[in-house]
Amino acid sequence: MVAVPASARTVLDDQDISRALTRITHEILEKNRDADDLVLLGVPTRGVHLAQRIAAKMSQVEGRDISSGALDVTMYRDDLRLQPARSLEHTDIPDDIDGRVVVLIDDVLMSGRTIRAALDALADHGRPRAVQLAVLVDRGHRELPIRADYVGKNLPTSMEEKVKVRLAEIDAEDSVTIEAVGEGGQA
Amino acid sequence: MKHLLSAGDLSRDEAVRILDTAEELLGVARRPIKKLPTLRGRTIVNLFFEDSTRTRISFEAAAKRLSADVINFSAKGSSVSKGESLKDTALTLQAMGADAVVIRHSASGAPHRLAHSQWTRGAVVNAGDGTHEHPTQALLDAFTARKHLGGDLAGRNITIVGDVLHSRVARSNALLLNTLGANVTLVAPPTLLPVGVDAWPVQTSYDLDASLEKADAVMMLRVQAERMNAAYFPSAREYSRRYGLDVARMNRLQDHAIVMHPGPMNRGMEISADVADCERSVIVEQVTNGVAVRMAVLYLLVGGQTDDTGPDTSGSTENIHSDNEGAR
Numbered sequence: 325m326v327a328v329p330a331s332a333r334t335v336l337d338d339q340d341i342s343r344a345l346t347r348i349t350h351e352i353l354e355k356n357r358d359a360d361d362l363v364l365l366g367v368p369t370r371g372v373h374l375a376q377r378i379a380a381k382m383s384q385v386e387g388r389d390i391s392s393g394a395l396d397v398t399m400y401r402d403d404l405r406l407q408p409a410r411s412l413e414h415t416d417i418p419d420d421i422d423g424r425v426v427v428l429i430d431d432v433l434m435s436g437r438t439i440r441a442a443l444d445a446l447a448d449h450g451r452p453r454a455v456q457l458a459v460l461v462d463r464g465h466r467e468l469p470i471r472a473d474y475v476g477k478n479l480p481t482s483m484e485e486k487v488k489v490r491l492a493e494i495d496a497e498d499s500v501t502i503e504a505v506g507e508g509g510q511a
Numbered sequence: 512m513k514h515l516l517s518a519g520d521l522s523r524d525e526a527v528r529i530l531d532t533a534e535e536l537l538g539v540a541r542r543p544i545k546k547l548p549t550l551r552g553r554t555i556v557n558l559f560f561e562d563s564t565r566t567r568i569s570f571e572a573a574a575k576r577l578s579a580d581v582i583n584f585s586a587k588g589s590s591v592s593k594g595e596s597l598k599d600t601a602l603t604l605q606a607m608g609a610d611a612v613v614i615r616h617s618a619s620g621a622p623h624r625l626a627h628s629q630w631t632r633g634a635v636v637n638a639g640d641g642t643h644e645h646p647t648q649a650l651l652d653a654f655t656a657r658k659h660l661g662g663d664l665a666g667r668n669i670t671i672v673g674d675v676l677h678s679r680v681a682r683s684n685a686l687l688l689n690t691l692g693a694n695v696t697l698v699a700p701p702t703l704l705p706v707g708v709d710a711w712p713v714q715t716s717y718d719l720d721a722s723l724e725k726a727d728a729v730m731m732l733r734v735q736a737e738r739m740n741a742a743y744f745p746s747a748r749e750y751s752r753r754y755g756l757d758v759a760r761m762n763r764l765q766d767h768a769i770v771m772h773p774g775p776m777n778r779g780m781e782i783s784a785d786v787a788d789c790e791r792s793v794i795v796e797q798v799t800n801g802v803a804v805r806m807a808v809l810y811l812l813v814g815g816q817t818d819d820t821g822p823d824t825s826g827s828t829e830n831i832h833s834d835n836e837g838a839r
Contacts, residue, residue, distance in 0.1 A: 396535065399547040399810075409815030411528060412535040448544040 331504055332488070336477060338498035341460065344476035345374065348458050349381040351474050356425055361453070363426045364392035367442055368413035370431040373493040374460060378429060393418045395428070395449075400441035421450040427474075431489040433459040436470035461500055463487050514626045514635040515808055518646040518683035523690050530654050532807035533800070539576060540799065549814050550579035553610040558600070559638070560586040560616045565774055565798065566638050566648070570613045573805035577814075582607070597621060601630035609633045611813045619643035634812040642677050642738070648773050649683035651804040653691055655797050656728045659769045665692030670722045672698045672754055673732030673781050676705045676743070680773045681732055685713045698722050700754065702743040719754055723763045730771040731756050731782045747780060757783040761791065769793050 336344065356362055359382060366375030375392035382390045396413040404410070428442050439457060446455060458474035463481045477500070481487060486503045490496075512525060521529070539545055555574040559567050567583070574581045584604070591600060597616075604612060611634040614622045619641030626635035639645040653664060660667050669688055675681045675697050688695045689712035696714045697704065708715055716722050723729070734750065744750045756770065764770075770782075770792045778784045787794060 399549040399814075404549065404814060405816055407816050409811045412532050414535065415538060444548070448546070449542055 332501040333503075334499055334501050335479060336461075336500035338492075341476070341498045341500065344460060345377050346381055348474045348476060349378050349385065352378070352427055352456070352458065353382065353385060355456075355473070359386050359390060361423075361425050362390070363417070363419055363421050363424045363452070364390070365395040365417065365426055365428055365442075365446075366392060367428060367430040367438060368394055368396050369494065370489055370491050371429045373491045374431060374458075375429040378458070391418050392429075395442055395445055397438060397441035397445050400444045402437060402441065417449055421446070421452045423451070423453050425454045425456065426452040427456045427458055429458045431460050431491075432487050433457070433462045433470075433472050433475075434465050434487075436466050436468035439470050440468050460489060461487055512811060514622075514637075515646050515812065516622050516626055516635065516637045517644050518649045518687040518690075519644075521646075521687065521690060523692075526650070526653070526687060526690055529650055529804065529807050529811060530657060532811060533650075533654055533803040536806045536810070537800065537803040539806070540802070546576055546578060548578050549810060550574065550577040550610075553579045553813055554582065554608055555579045555611045555613065555809065555813075556582045556584060556604050556607075556609040556633075557638075558584050558604065558612050558614045560591065560597075560614070560621070561639070562587075563615055563639070565801070566615065566645075569798070569801045570636075570638060570647075570805050570809075572802045573809055576802070577806055577809060579610075579809070579813075582609070597625065598628070598630055601625055601628070605631040605633070610817065611636060611809060613638045615639045617641055634817070636808060636812065639679055641679065642682075643679050644683045644686075645679040645773075646683045646687070647801070647805055647808055648680050649687040650808070651797060651801040652680075652684055652730065652771060652773065653687055654804050655771065655793050655800050656693075656769065657691075658800075659793060660727050660767070663692075664688060667693045667727040668696065668725050669693050669728045669730065670696045670698055670726040671730045671732065672719055672722075672756070674703050674734050674738075674743075675699045675708070675732065676703045677735045677738040678732045682711075684730065685711050689713070696722050696726075698754070700744050700750070719756075719760065720763075723760060724765070726764060726768055728769045728771060729756065729764065730773070731776075733773065733775060734777055734780050736777075751780055755779075755781050755783065756786050758785050758789075761786050761789065764791070771797060774798070 364375045364379050366372035372394040379390050379392035394414055394416045396415040398410050398412050456473040459472045460476040461479050462472055462475045463479045486505045488501050490499045492498050557567055557570055571581050612631055613636045615638040621640050622635050622637035637644055637646055657664055671681050685695050696716055698716045698719050772782055772794045776782055776787055
């Protein structure tokens with residue numbers, strides 16, 4: 325439960341988030357034609373909830389059950405030695421991913437390091453035919469050659485700002501805010 | 512958590528964190544590639560002054576699944592048999608750059624000495640010291656019991672039977688299971704209960720049959736013939752008849768109750784072969800879980816930022832934080 329600080333500027337409200345996810349859902353289906361081959365994997369923690377929402381929307385559109393999973397990337401991060409050992413999140417891969425199209429889903433894309441870790445983790449689980457990336461917010465400041473296939477909102481930010489995604493499942497409300505703080509924000 | 516020396520050092524939160532981490536790491540064994548890159552470039556030394564097969568290979572498998580470099584050191588055929596002291600062995604290992612030392616020693620307290628001596632700056636994991644403790648065995652036992660008993664051990668009754676006197680497994684389990692909220696009952700002949708057991712957070716009994724019906728898990732301990740240098744019980748047959756788990760006794764357990772044994776088993780002594788191989792028995796699963804639990808311990812001890820202070824800067828307990836990336 326994080327209260328929204330007074331200095332925060334809301335850039336997406338619950339309606340905007342819902343519309344963005346609906347659009348991403350349709351874009352994924354449009355690009356891949358056939359949802360049979362798709363495996364939706366969220367990156368914990370908020371990516372998992374976004375993946376569940378996209379899977380629910382996709383089920384509606386396609387008229388059948390489509391599930392999503394979770395891929396924890398903690399053990400593959402490149403900054404493990406910079407802080408005390410982190411707790412692991414749950415990994416749950418619903419199907420065999422060999423030869424399938426995996427769509428990774430995360431809340432904020434910044435440096436690209438989390439996605440780099442996710443690609444490594446994925447390679448240890450199998451060999452997907454293709455990997456695509458969907459993010460709710462792309463805030464720039466890439467440090468690796470990684471780009472998203474589906475973007476909810478491009479949000480040009482400075483490093484002094486912090487982008488905070490809140491989702492009703494864990495934060496009691498849906499919103500994306502920009503806060504002006506010194507710390508670097510999310511990757 | 513810098514070292515893992517005693518199960519009693521773990522708070523409830525720390526213990527649950529290890530078990531939850533192990534839960535996730537258990538999945539690694541089911542993947543096509545059973546390896547994580549997390550401890551790449553770390554060196555883990557298995558320092559075994561006492562015979563052990565399963566604990567050593569379990570630690571070795573755990574370290575290798577995390578991509579650590581593993582150095583196995585056993586006292587037999589080493590410089591220890593030429594009279595080298597623990598200190599000199601430790602200094603040698605330190606000079607080789609060990610990030611963690613997994614130690615088994617016949618002397619109770621040897622891991623504690625190693626951890627607090629400044630001889631090595633790596634994390635020290637107790638893999639069994641004398642008749643004192645064996646914390647990772649307790650963690651894997653708790654992990655296994657928790658999986659079978661609905662995810663939480665609070666309020667569960669766990670009966671530990673046999674040679675408690677010589678059992679570091681029993682001591683570590685009593686401490687850890689108590690921390691996790693379980694009710695522990697130790698059952699043993701009076702000669703095989705340690706002095707001062709009334710200070711342990713457990714109940715004790717001399718009668719196995721009276722402790723069976725309420726038990727959610729029964730843990731049989733190995734009768735340690737190599738430590739039986741006095742007449743602790745009249746004969747093996749009498750021990751087996753009074754304290755061995757056979758089919759008749761097993762049938763009196765509750766339907767959901769499980770049978771555990773830390774291994775190696777003396778079939779026909781503390782546990783009959785029928786019981787060891789029955790479906791209630793989780794003995795083989797304990798071995799699988801052991802690797803996951805040891806992976807969790809090694810990850811939590813050396814997977815993140817570690818203290819890089821040298822052993823010779825004695826007196827300074829302040830951590831000098833520097834990542835090891837510069838060395839590459």
